[in-house]
Amino acid sequence: MSEERLHRRHQHILHDPSGDGVDRRGFLECMAWAGTGLLWAVSAGVLSSQRLALAGEAPPPGAFHFAQISDSHIGFAAGANRDVTATLQLALARVKALQPAPAFVLHTGDLTHGQKAAEFDTLEGTLQGAGVGQVFYVPGEHDVFADGGKEYLARHGRGTQGGGWHSFDYQGVHFIGLVNVLNLKPGGLGVLGEEQLAWLDKDVAGLSGSTPIVVFAHIPLWAVYPPWGWGTDDGERALGLLRRFGSVTVLNGHIHQVLQKVEGTITFHTAMSTAFPQPAPGTAPAPGPVTVPADRLQQVLGIREVNVVRGTGTLAVVDSSLA
Amino acid sequence: METMYPSTPRRSRWSHGLTVASILALVVASSTFAAAQKTPSAPPGRVVKVAAAPQVEIHDFQFTPATVTVPVGTTVTWTNRDDTLHTVTEANRRFASPGLDPGGVFSYTFASAGSYTYFCSLHPHMTATVIVK
Numbered sequence: 001m002s003e004e005r006l007h008r009r010h011q012h013i014l015h016d017p018s019g020d021g022v023d024r025r026g027f028l029e030c031m032a033w034a035g036t037g038l039l040w041a042v043s044a045g046v047l048s049s050q051r052l053a054l055a056g057e058a059p060p061p062g063a064f065h066f067a068q069i070s071d072s073h074i075g076f077a078a079g080a081n082r083d084v085t086a087t088l089q090l091a092l093a094r095v096k097a098l099q100p101a102p103a104f105v106l107h108t109g110d111l112t113h114g115q116k117a118a119e120f121d122t123l124e125g126t127l128q129g130a131g132v133g134q135v136f137y138v139p140g141e142h143d144v145f146a147d148g149g150k151e152y153l154a155r156h157g158r159g160t161q162g163g164g165w166h167s168f169d170y171q172g173v174h175f176i177g178l179v180n181v182l183n184l185k186p187g188g189l190g191v192l193g194e195e196q197l198a199w200l201d202k203d204v205a206g207l208s209g210s211t212p213i214v215v216f217a218h219i220p221l222w223a224v225y226p227p228w229g230w231g232t233d234d235g236e237r238a239l240g241l242l243r244r245f246g247s248v249t250v251l252n253g254h255i256h257q258v259l260q261k262v263e264g265t266i267t268f269h270t271a272m273s274t275a276f277p278q279p280a281p282g283t284a285p286a287p288g289p290v291t292v293p294a295d296r297l298q299q300v301l302g303i304r305e306v307n308v309v310r311g312t313g314t315l316a317v318v319d320s321s322l323a
Numbered sequence: 324m325e326t327m328y329p330s331t332p333r334r335s336r337w338s339h340g341l342t343v344a345s346i347l348a349l350v351v352a353s354s355t356f357a358a359a360q361k362t363p364s365a366p367p368g369r370v371v372k373v374a375a376a377p378q379v380e381i382h383d384f385q386f387t388p389a390t391v392t393v394p395v396g397t398t399v400t401w402t403n404r405d406d407t408l409h410t411v412t413e414a415n416r417r418f419a420s421p422g423l424d425p426g427g428v429f430s431y432t433f434a435s436a437g438s439y440t441y442f443c444s445l446h447p448h449m450t451a452t453v454i455v456k
Contacts, residue, residue, distance in 0.1 A: 186442035
């Protein structure tokens with residue numbers, strides 16, 4: 001398999017629903033490998049960027065950023081990565097180095113590998129030790145497969161509904177954490193279920209269409225590659241409830257690589273893992289962990305920074321690998 | 324008149340008897356062997372019921388063989404030969420293994436007849452069946 005498929009470098013995507021004729025969709029090579037981010041700003045329809053590297057530099061007014069990490073798989077210890085805790089620590093160091101500090105972190109699931117209490121303990125301890133601030137979670141199937149979510153909810157269920165779904169607002173942006181890893185059926189994909197869809201319907205009912213929406217869930221909400229279970233059976237029903245909004249950003253994990261898709265006002269981004277990579281869709285017999293040479297591992301793991309320019313619904317997504 | 328019989332030395336008479344006995348033994352043995360071969364073998368296309376415990380391997384995100392047919396009371400054993408965690412979970416949770424690490428083994432004894440569809444609860448696209456007759 002080509003290493004290029006696994007190798008995701010800095011990618012900048014700007015999703016701008018204002019339609020003022022400026023081309024905001026393109027890929028740029030990030031100028032620095034040290035993990036510095038870029039803040040995109042729109043002023044009078046002209047795009048500009050500003051490095052966030054300098055300590056103490058205040059972001060432009062009305063902008064904030066947050067980070068996403070995913071698939072830490074604490075407890076995994078096979079050839080693809082013998083120390084997933086160490087690579088998680090590297091990822092968190094990168095998050096901590098973002099300037100200014102991100103408002104919070106989203107973890108899009110598979111916190112643990114074997115759903116064991118000790119693995120959850122290590123995950124929580126590592127996050128607390130890194131001092132990255134508040135973390136919001138959604139579970140992956142590895143976090144709930146053996147007990148239907150009991151252990152996960154005991155630790156991360158406070159303030160959530162049902163199987164762990166929840167929403168919150170931050171500076172005018174509405175964040176929705178969905179759970180699509182419970183009650184999986186043989187031959188099926190991820191599933192949200194009727195109870196959660198009914199909750200989602202009520203949750204967004206009162207919001208104006210100009211409210212920027214960020215959805216985070218473990219399994220991709222769109223059909224990335226159904227033969228490997230990479231999709232959500234009833235994902236389209238959730239998206240249907242969100243199509244009226246002018247800016248919807250869907251952040252997923254599960255597939256351990258960055259893929260993006262744009263559908264009208266909805267932009268989808270899957271994320272790198274902090275533990276191990278997986279093959280690109282259909283390029284291998286199975287979606288198992290991929291072993292790369294040890295000196296390349298950090299290049300195929302990574303974090304994401306999302307910059308929000310308030311008032312425009314503009315979100316800039318910056319993915320960076322650990323090395 | 325005197326009848327002349329060919330003389331047979333004592334030794335060759337004894338070895339002659341031995342030879343005859345051996346031949347007789349061989350005949351008896353071969354007919355016993357033939358009797359054993361008279362059991363009819365299973366006609367082609369029909370699943371042979373196995374007396375030994377059937378094994379299912381988990382490899383490359385697949386259960387192999389995908390279908391196993393066993394008599395009531397059989398214990399089936401699954402072995403994870405992949406390099407990641409898998410489970411053996413019946414669709415209606417009639418049986419469910421814990422997470423099986425690489426090399427992990429799970430067994431289940433089928434006490435009732437029926438068709439059991441099972442899958443990996445971590446990778447639900449992995450499905451297979453045990454038919455119990």
